[in-house]
Amino acid sequence: MERYSGPLLTRQLAVLLLAQRDSGALSWTASMDLGRNRDLVKLTADTWQWREHHYPYPVGLKDRTIHFWDGEDFVPVSRYSGALIKLVPGEWDVPTFEIDGIKMLPTARESPLDDARRKVALVQPAGKTVLDTCGGLGYFATCALEAGAMQVRSFERNADVLWLRSINPWSPDANAHADRFSVQHANVLEAIDTLADASFGAALHDPPRFGIAGELYSAAFYAQLARVLKRGARLFHYTGTPNKLSSGRDLPREVARRLQTVGFKAEPAMDGVLAIRR
Numbered sequence: 001m002e003r004y005s006g007p008l009l010t011r012q013l014a015v016l017l018l019a020q021r022d023s024g025a026l027s028w029t030a031s032m033d034l035g036r037n038r039d040l041v042k043l044t045a046d047t048w049q050w051r052e053h054h055y056p057y058p059v060g061l062k063d064r065t066i067h068f069w070d071g072e073d074f075v076p077v078s079r080y081s082g083a084l085i086k087l088v089p090g091e092w093d094v095p096t097f098e099i100d101g102i103k104m105l106p107t108a109r110e111s112p113l114d115d116a117r118r119k120v121a122l123v124q125p126a127g128k129t130v131l132d133t134c135g136g137l138g139y140f141a142t143c144a145l146e147a148g149a150m151q152v153r154s155f156e157r158n159a160d161v162l163w164l165r166s167i168n169p170w171s172p173d174a175n176a177h178a179d180r181f182s183v184q185h186a187n188v189l190e191a192i193d194t195l196a197d198a199s200f201g202a203a204l205h206d207p208p209r210f211g212i213a214g215e216l217y218s219a220a221f222y223a224q225l226a227r228v229l230k231r232g233a234r235l236f237h238y239t240g241t242p243n244k245l246s247s248g249r250d251l252p253r254e255v256a257r258r259l260q261t262v263g264f265k266a267e268p269a270m271d272g273v274l275a276i277r278r
Contacts, residue, residue, distance in 0.1 A: 003175075004167040006069040007032035007050055008077070010089050011061040017041070017048065018057060034066070035093025036169045064088060066095060068167055077167050085160040087168055094170045097137060097161070104136065104208075106271065113170060117143040120204065122274050123234040125149040128201030131228065133188040134216070136161060138171040140204040141181060145172065149202075151180055157187040189215055195228045203229055206238040210251060219258050226263040229277040235264065238272040 009017075009032070020028040021043045028041045032050050042049040047056055058074045061067055066087045067074040078086035083100050090096060092111035097104050105112040116139035123130070126148035132141050135156035144152045156162055162185055165171040174183055184191065203225060207216035215221060217239075225235060237259070239251045252268035259266040259275045266275035 001162060001166045003173060004068060006053070007055065008034050008167070008169070009058055009061060009067045009074055010065065011063050014058040014061045014074075021045070021048070021057065031093075033169045034089075034095060077164065079160045079163060081160060085158070085164065087164050094139075095137075095168060097164055099208075102209075105139070112137075113139050113142065116140050117146070119236050119238070119270060119272070120144050120147060122236045122269060123202040123204060125152075125202050128233075129153070129199065131195075131200040131203040131225075133192075133203065133205045133225075134207050135165075135183055136206060137168055138165055138183065140206060141183070142170070142172045144202075144204070145177055145181060149180065152177075152182075153200075154181070154183040155186050155188040155191050156183060157185070159185060189221060192221070192224045192228060197227055198230045200229050201233050203233065203235040205235060209240065217255060217258070219262055222259050222264070223262040226277060231277055233277045235259075235275040235277070236269070236272060237275065240271055 016030070026043055028043060029038055030041055031038050032041065039050060047054045055069060058067065061074065062076060066077045066089050068077050076086065078084060086098050087095050088098050090107050092107065094111040094113040096107050096112050106115050120140055120143040125144040127150050129151040130144045130149045130153070132144070132152055132154035135141060135154040138154065141152045141154050172181060174181055205225070207213050210217050229235065237255060239255050241251060252273050256266040256268060256273045259273065263278050264275035265278055266273050
């Protein structure tokens with residue numbers, strides 16, 4: 001999928017852009033790619049120029065929304081095909097995403113990329129082939145590559161999420177890491193059957209919440225993870241703590257016990273479980 005290279009605007013950024021024009025400024029230095037870079041923006045009465053391209057001034061942008069240039073207008077980075085999937089800004093430059101209004105990545109204490117970086121460090125990916133089961137926006141893969149992973153093999157079943165990745169400048173670029181990184185449009189529940197025994201030195205498992213993807217928390221799937229991981233390989237499994245306040249449920253400990261039955265040593269860590277293949 002071709003990566004988007006145009007500007008990305010929020011309502012707040014559009015307000016600042018218009019304020020610069022109205023002040024009489026002829027240029028402005030700002031980030032038009034969610035904080036990845038700061039560039040010179042040239043301003044005229046009717047258009048603004050960024051990286052050699054001219055754009056009309058945006059109007060009517062929505063709150064809590066990132067907008068991209070579709071060739072005619074600035075439109076939300078969102079799609080609906082049974083569920084509304086949307087790239088969402090926050091207090092950090094690095095965005096998260098939502099499915100039907102449910103935030104898919106933690107952002108309360110730090111950026112989702114920094115959160116991913118701490119979790120990836122738990123599996124010690126340097127020099128290893130890493131399985132990334134549910135790729136999402138690709139932040140686990142980015143951090144594993146940064147940490148020196150020899151190879152990252154990622155799976156993502158949702159085509160709309162892959163489309164978000166093609167627009168999000170913080171998602172990994174498969175072309176830039178072609179020798180070390182691949183992402184496959186596939187459901188890992190099925191694709192894992194095609195993976196060779198003991199072919200991965202580490203794994204990152206960040207499935208959708210238990211209520212909508214319980215099969216990815218099953219002993220049968222964990223047995224497949226045990227099969228494809230080498231002895232001593234580390235696995236970080238995000239679980240969150242659903243229903244902990246309402247019912248006292250301890251999902252991380254449930255998952256740790258289930259992982260132990262199929263060949264892992266496992267214990268809760270951060271907002272999930274850290275397991276080691278025996």
